[in-house]
Amino acid sequence: MKTILRLAFLCAVLPFAFSCTKDKSDESGGQNGTAAVRINFVNMAGNDTLKFGTSYQTSLGEDITLQTFKYYISNISFRSASANSDIAAPETYHLVDQSNPSTYSFVLNMPAGELNQISFLLGVDSTKNVSGAQTGDLDPAKEMFWTWNSGYIMAKIEGTSSFSTEVQNAVTYHIGGFRTGENVTRRIVLNLTAGEQLNLVDNKTANIFIKADALKWFSGAHDLRIAEHPTVTTPGTLATSIADNYANMFNISAVNNP
Amino acid sequence: MKRKVIISLLCTISLAVLALEACRKNESSIAPGASVLKFDIPPGFPDPTYKFENNTPTQQGFELGRKLFYDGRLSQDGNFPCSSCHQQFAAFCTFDHPRSHGFNNQFTLRNAPGLFNIAWVSNGLHWDGGINNLEVQPLAPLTAPNEMAEMVDNVVNKLKADPNYPVMFKAAFGDETINSQRMLKAIAQFVGMMVSANSKYDRVKAGRDQFTAEEQSGYSVFQAKCAVCHQEPLFTDNSFRNTGLPIIEGLNDFGRMRITNNPQDSLKFKVPSLRNVNITYPYGHDGRFYSIGAVIDHYRFDVINGPTTDPLLRNGISLTDDDRDNLVLFLRTLTDSSFISDTRFAQPE
Numbered sequence: 001m002k003t004i005l006r007l008a009f010l011c012a013v014l015p016f017a018f019s020c021t022k023d024k025s026d027e028s029g030g031q032n033g034t035a036a037v038r039i040n041f042v043n044m045a046g047n048d049t050l051k052f053g054t055s056y057q058t059s060l061g062e063d064i065t066l067q068t069f070k071y072y073i074s075n076i077s078f079r080s081a082s083a084n085s086d087i088a089a090p091e092t093y094h095l096v097d098q099s100n101p102s103t104y105s106f107v108l109n110m111p112a113g114e115l116n117q118i119s120f121l122l123g124v125d126s127t128k129n130v131s132g133a134q135t136g137d138l139d140p141a142k143e144m145f146w147t148w149n150s151g152y153i154m155a156k157i158e159g160t161s162s163f164s165t166e167v168q169n170a171v172t173y174h175i176g177g178f179r180t181g182e183n184v185t186r187r188i189v190l191n192l193t194a195g196e197q198l199n200l201v202d203n204k205t206a207n208i209f210i211k212a213d214a215l216k217w218f219s220g221a222h223d224l225r226i227a228e229h230p231t232v233t234t235p236g237t238l239a240t241s242i243a244d245n246y247a248n249m250f251n252i253s254a255v256n257n258p
Numbered sequence: 259m260k261r262k263v264i265i266s267l268l269c270t271i272s273l274a275v276l277a278l279e280a281c282r283k284n285e286s287s288i289a290p291g292a293s294v295l296k297f298d299i300p301p302g303f304p305d306p307t308y309k310f311e312n313n314t315p316t317q318q319g320f321e322l323g324r325k326l327f328y329d330g331r332l333s334q335d336g337n338f339p340c341s342s343c344h345q346q347f348a349a350f351c352t353f354d355h356p357r358s359h360g361f362n363n364q365f366t367l368r369n370a371p372g373l374f375n376i377a378w379v380s381n382g383l384h385w386d387g388g389i390n391n392l393e394v395q396p397l398a399p400l401t402a403p404n405e406m407a408e409m410v411d412n413v414v415n416k417l418k419a420d421p422n423y424p425v426m427f428k429a430a431f432g433d434e435t436i437n438s439q440r441m442l443k444a445i446a447q448f449v450g451m452m453v454s455a456n457s458k459y460d461r462v463k464a465g466r467d468q469f470t471a472e473e474q475s476g477y478s479v480f481q482a483k484c485a486v487c488h489q490e491p492l493f494t495d496n497s498f499r500n501t502g503l504p505i506i507e508g509l510n511d512f513g514r515m516r517i518t519n520n521p522q523d524s525l526k527f528k529v530p531s532l533r534n535v536n537i538t539y540p541y542g543h544d545g546r547f548y549s550i551g552a553v554i555d556h557y558r559f560d561v562i563n564g565p566t567t568d569p570l571l572r573n574g575i576s577l578t579d580d581d582r583d584n585l586v587l588f589l590r591t592l593t594d595s596s597f598i599s600d601t602r603f604a605q606p607e
Binding site: 129130131132133134135139140141145147148149150151182234235236 | 309312313388389390391392393394397398400401402409410411414437438439440441442443446516517519
């Protein structure tokens with residue numbers, strides 16, 4: 001009987017979790033009888049907060065100065081500490097764009113409870129890549145869509161490095177590809193250890209801060225020298241190698257419960 | 259236990275329904291007063307591959323798409339609307355041009371194909387299949403530096419500045435919001451509705467007309483030698499094949515391989531439909547052939563055997579001169595003159 005009640009409860013609650021909230025229109029989160037969590041991305045270059053126009057050094061000793069840093073976050077879910085099961089967040093396709101601070105964070109309405117894990121897809125799932133014209137953060141006007149080989153650029157770095165052999169020392173990484181063998185989306189799983197768990201309370205908004213280190217793109221799973229690869233703008237092995245690297249760029253820096 | 263199963267089943271179903279319902283709100287919806295257009299599937303045609311259920315054509319959406327199709331403001335300098343390369347009198351290909359003209363005196367890489375029965379294209383659009391959904395196709399020419407050379411944002415802003423467009427977007431989609439999604443869906447409605455299925459061939463098939471003896475003989479040749487790739491009734495099987503054409507230096511176009519990075523796809527291009535072939539010359543992905551006869555003679559005499567040349571073409575296609583001439587006469591019966599004179603698809607007043 002208890003199980004049935006629990007299932008019935010899930011029936012009542014889950015649809016809300018799956019409903020398609022419009023990105024960024026959910027600022028009232030946590031005020032309508034639900035709990036909410038604001039996901040904050042903090043872009044980094046190593047230990048420093050990322051700034052455009054500042055020269056940083058990769059772990060391979062190459063300099064890099066960024067002028068573009070963008071990536072998609074989608075398919076977010078949390079793990080309930082008590083039920084030890086995943087709770088999908090409302091459907092979200094969010095573009096974090098270093099040039100626009102309003103994109104650094106967004107709010108998700110969630111049922112109240114303790115959460116000990118956040119996971120999300122870095123990139124846009126294959127379904128959305130083949131589903132025709134999209135809007136919001138998936139609008140091709142965001143310059144994150146390949147028009148000649150339809151599909152989203154999942155993450156993008158543009159900048160300069162004295163090691164680049166390209167005209168004006170350009171570094172251009174447009175990382176895309178969603179088909180088998182070329183898939184550059186990566187499932188990111190970040191655990192919240194005891195004492196740092198998210199505790200969502202009705203009518204309140206909790207905050208989670210996630211650092212994203214741009215310098216991680218160049219090493220980790222694969223050492224990728226700018227001198228050898230200043231430009232990656234097509235799907236393929238180089239792109240998936242960079243994806244293997246950027247899969248490690250996130251870590252949780254803080255959790256603020258209400 | 260049974261109850262548990264039933265409850266979770268119900269739960270899953272209600273979830274799915276609710277999730278779908280919720281997502282639908284994000285799609286560009288139909289305006290309340292808009293009149294829905296019926297998409298007729300011609301006799302013998304399969305179901306279309308384009309999912310009209312996600313973009314229900316309406317008279318208002320279609321008219322908006324038509325205006326956009328003929329509007330030069332979709333290009334950087336105003337000179338290159340979609341219709342500059344897709345001319346109705348030529349079944350919406352670029353007549354008499356191997357490759358089309360684009361922004362700043364540049365040529366396109368490939369021959370602009372005719373536009374008809376696009377709703378049935380599968381396996382990707384374009385000669386290399388790089389476009390995975392009809393709705394996003396216009397983004398390719400729109401942003402290509404040698405075609406329309408524009409940016410999506412700029413186009414949307416130009417449309418917003420026009421007094422007529424907000425009214426038309428509202429009539430089609432319910433409010434005056436202008437964004438790329440609505441623009442693209444409207445164009446998809448217009449282009450998706452372009453159906454060509456009223457040629458002499460179709461009338462013969464329906465028992466309302468008769469082939470001449472030569473056409474009939476050409477049809478037999480076609481069925482024996484061409485129909486595997488140019489499958490009826492669409493006259494393409496939507497596959498990619500290397501037809502044994504030499505590379506043109508300077509173009510260096512390797513076709514499908516650009517999309518898949520797979521060497522086995524080198525020099526493969528999408529099999530084009532042969533409908534309206536007589537009015538869509540020149541032929542081939544780069545428009546190198548100036549007559550249907552020249553294409554047929556390529557298959558008879560000039561197929562180059564490379565690693566990816568299609569197995570069906572390795573020995574060429576053996577045809578007599580009479581076969582060729584009759585084949586050409588048959589292919590002329592695929593011209594749909596009602597389609598090219600259909601005022602629904604013509605430039606709006």
